Amino acid sequence: MKFSKFLASTALVAGLTLQAHAADVPDDVTLADDQTFTFWLLDAIKSMDPQINTDVEGSDVLRNLFEGLYNEDSDGQLVPGVALDHIVSDDGLTYTFNLRDDARWSNGEPVTANDFVYSWRRLADPATASEYAWYMELMQVENASAVIAGDMAPDELGVRAVDDHTFEVTISTPLPYFPQMLVHASTFPVLESVVAEHGDDWTDAGTLVGNGAYTLTQHTLGERVVMEKNDTYWDSDNTVMTELVALTINDVNQGLTRYLAGELDRVDVPAGQYPRLKAEYPAQASSTPYNCSYIYMLNVGEKGPEALKDARVRQALAYGIDRDIIVERILQGGQRPSYNWTHWAIAGFERPQLEWANMTQPERMERAHELLDEAGYGPDNPLELTLQYNTSEDHKKIAIAVSQMLKPLGVNLTLDNYEWKVHTDRMQSQDFDMARYAWCGDYNEASTYLDLFTSYSGHNSGEFYNVEYDRVMGESKTAENPLPLYQEAEEILGEEMPIIPIYHYANVDMVRDDIRGLPQNNVNQTWYGKDLYRVAD
Structure with a gap:
């Protein structure tokens, strides 16, 4: 990005044109009366x-x-x-x-x-x-x-x-x-x-x-x-x-209904409906990369369940989820399966080689069984956890699918949904086992994701504290090329698994x-x- 450069203290930033950043209406366009x-x-x-x-x-x-x-x-x-x-x-x-x-x-x-x-x-x-x-x-x-x-x-x-x-x-x-x-x-x-x-x-x-x-x-x-x-x-x-x-409508399907009735000019597309809507309304339905990642946050702090303090359990939960099913059968809107935290479209970012990302899903399931068995859990000694999510039909569909995917491992998930404020308040007070979470980058650079899991983060609700992780992210601030350090941070997250990556967003909406x-x-x-x-x- 060339807007600012490291220049001498007496020099002005080069290349700026002081144009108005407002509606740029072509001369041949006729505006509607209702704006x-x-x-x-x-x-x-x-x-x-x-x-x-x-x-x-x-x-x-x-x-x-x-x-x-x-x-x-x-x-x-x-x-x-x-x-x-x-x-x-x-x-x-x-x-x-x-x-x-x-x-x-x-x-x-x-x-x-x-x-x-x-x-x-x-x-x-x-x-x-x-x-x-x-x-x-x-x-x-x-x-x-x-x-x-x-x-x-x-x-x-x-x-x-x-x-x-x-x-x-x-x-x-x-x-x-x-x-x-x-x-x-x-x-x-x-x-x-x-x-x-x-x-x-x-x-x-x-x-x-x-x-x-x-x-x-x-x-x-x-x-x-x-x-x-x-x-x-x-x-x-x-x-x-x-x-x-702005109209608040807690049901994505109702939102679409009201859009089709002419009450809204823009609405998110509910899970699974993009292919149909793109065919029916090609000029209105669109899917573009969006700087957000969808995860399940795991409470690994003092208030969290004892089982989640074991990295083997956390890894097994992550391995047991089939992201291809979530993306291709449930969402169907151009989202991508994720095996790491930072969104794939972030400028200058390259995901490191993560072993579990390159496994087939049967291989991941086999490894998940082994890990849970080592930790003392399985069908004969089931792991009982609660997964909370904020009210949304899409989040509900994903949560139900995940609960079914993990059941063969001997994991019983109780699903709880809360309206947004209660959901976030519970996360901030560490009153959860597993919680649906999404982070949208504050800017287009990998640190906007990776800083979140440092000990000084204001959004590290799962209370994952790792000295090595803090060191890596601290060094990234002064590195001429921070990418290797970002990749090292991702590798630590992949090993410790304080989160379960689910998918990287696309912006799928009707306009x-x-x-x-x-x-x-x-x-x-x-x-x-x-x-x-x-x-x-």
């Missing part, structure tokens, strides 16, 4: 607070209400957001961002460098209790670890406002992909005066003040989110879509054929309402 985009959400959004939100669907909403330093274009390349460009010091440790002077909050106040300073400190501050505080550590922001641990005050974090339109960040280790990390919602600015005045209620519709292309006009938890075009946004003149509506501007070549599938428009029939 409303209605999209599907599976679950209620836990928080509209950028520093508190943890889920992908929440990020899709926050990306429209707030804007960070940079955005992504349809190919996943960085383009200006609040920052027009940046310079980086010779040693690669100081980034100085030049902020646009026409960025405004939705209440008309200017967006300044101090807003970023406040928000980044707020993310790291233990008082915020953000599950994403560790992101400051991943970005190597100076003193982040000490601030998060409470050993330093938040004002000692390596960020400062040089002036209203110059934001400076000091990091402890050069990271070539540092700018790519800045599209994540946790780094978005929030307005201190609004947070101070309204406390936890500052994110309510009508109260929330953002700096994005849209404002929040309605939020009925678990039902709908309505966002309307923000006229104070710096590029509002080029924003065509006037209203975004109205009069909607334009959604990305097709961005593995992160990052979209912005301001890029969208609806054409006339």
Whole structure:
């Protein structure tokens, strides 16, 4: 990615064109009168607070209400957001961002460098209790670890406002992909005066003040989110879509039904239905690689079952699952079987040679029997475990299939489903045996996956702690070529098996054929309402 380079501290980033990253409507296109985009959400959004939100669907909403330093274009390349460009010091440790002077909050106040300073400190501050505080550590922001641990005050974090339109960040280790990390919602600015005045209620519709292309006009938890075009946004003149509506529908099949009835403009395709829908609606059904991996997290910590503390048991569970059946018979949407954690489409990543990945499924089953027998389990002494998943017909289908696949090994799985908030709360408190989990990369680089299983991770819910793994990932931060270390980390995961890889995602959805501007070549599938428009029939 050539957007930023390690340049002399007095030089500007080369090659940036200050074009508006908003709807690019060709001259020969006639726009529809109705510029409303209605999209599907599976679950209620836990928080509209950028520093508190943890889920992908929440990020899709926050990306429209707030804007960070940079955005992504349809190919996943960085383009200006609040920052027009940046310079980086010779040693690669100081980034100085030049902020646009026409960025405004939705209440008309200017967006300044101090807003970023406040928000980044707020993310790291233990008082915020953000599950994403560790992101400051991943970005190597100076003193982040000490601030998060409470050993330093938040004002000692390596960020400062040089002036209203110059934001400076000091990091402890050069990271070539540092700018790519800045599209994540946790780094978005929030307005201190609004947070101070309204406390936890500052994110309510009508109260929330953002700096994005849209404002929040309605939020009925678990039902709908309505966002309307923000006229104070710096590029509002080029924003065509006037209203975004998100409908929460917990059943994927009902979501499809409502899409076919004309109530939605975009919806995920339920498992197994893509071939039929592609044949019937070739212009609306699509499948593209998506930077997410689907796993079962295993609780190997103190609160977890004793059996899962044995790596042989964990390996046997992983070996006993036939991923080809899940991908080819249940999902049928272009997903790929996974035998490792990092998504296959991540830029620059190559999966190491993992012995179990190259076995046939009968060979894996044979080895699973041997491992469980060594650990003292089998049909005569069955292994009793509970598998929990968040409410979804697709997750249910996979869980049922997995329970049947493992039964011949003498593994009895009890299936429990919970709505999203309860599911994630139980995982955070280690109140589970096995849990359905998916991670969507925060940026297009392998560390976004592999850092999750370090001891300092804020999302290592299974409490897998491994000194060697921490060492490898620590060394990767300063390696000229981190790929061998990433591969070593994957090998450790394959040996210790704190997770059961199931499949790598594809983005399989239905989109109205009069909607334009959604990305097709961005593995992160990052979209912005301001890029969208609806054409006339």
